[in-house]
Amino acid sequence: LVNEIATLCCHTEAHFAAKYHKWANQHSFKLMLPGDVKACKENAAQQRINAHLTKHKDKRVIPYSDKLFKQAAIKWLVATDQPIQVLEHPKFQELIHVASHATNGVRMPGRKETHAKIMRMFKNHLFVDSLYSAHDAI
Secondary structure (H helix, E strand, O other): OOOOHHHHHHHHHHHHHHHHHHHHHHOOOOOOOHHHHHHHHHHHHHHHHHHHOOOOOOOOOOOOOHHHHHHHHHHHHHHOOOOHHHHHOHHHHHHHHHHHOOOOOOOOOOHHHHHHHHHHHHHHHHHHHHHHHHHHHO
16 A cells, blocks of 8 residues: 555656556546646646747837828827827827937837826825915924
């Protein structure tokens, strides 16, 4: 009699691995020897890592033209369901003005980065407002 399952598994792996693998494959049985479990975990970990890796897209700068800009602006308006007046908004025009001075294209921040920046700006605004309130109370 075998005292522990782990001891039996190690014994089976050391002396009968080939027979075990053959039997498991014939019976569609999941491989459960310690080495098989370890390999499965390593493979799963690598797949989780691979899922987060992405290839960098080609980052060539598209030459500017008024025609291309107008097409992109209209596509953006339609795709994001923006009102046409947004093109006349001072903050939108400021954004375009800032981006127009870029020499190597513009890197748009992602969702998480944008969220973090908005939260920081909001907290700073609250802090500054509370300072002014405290100053006015004095």
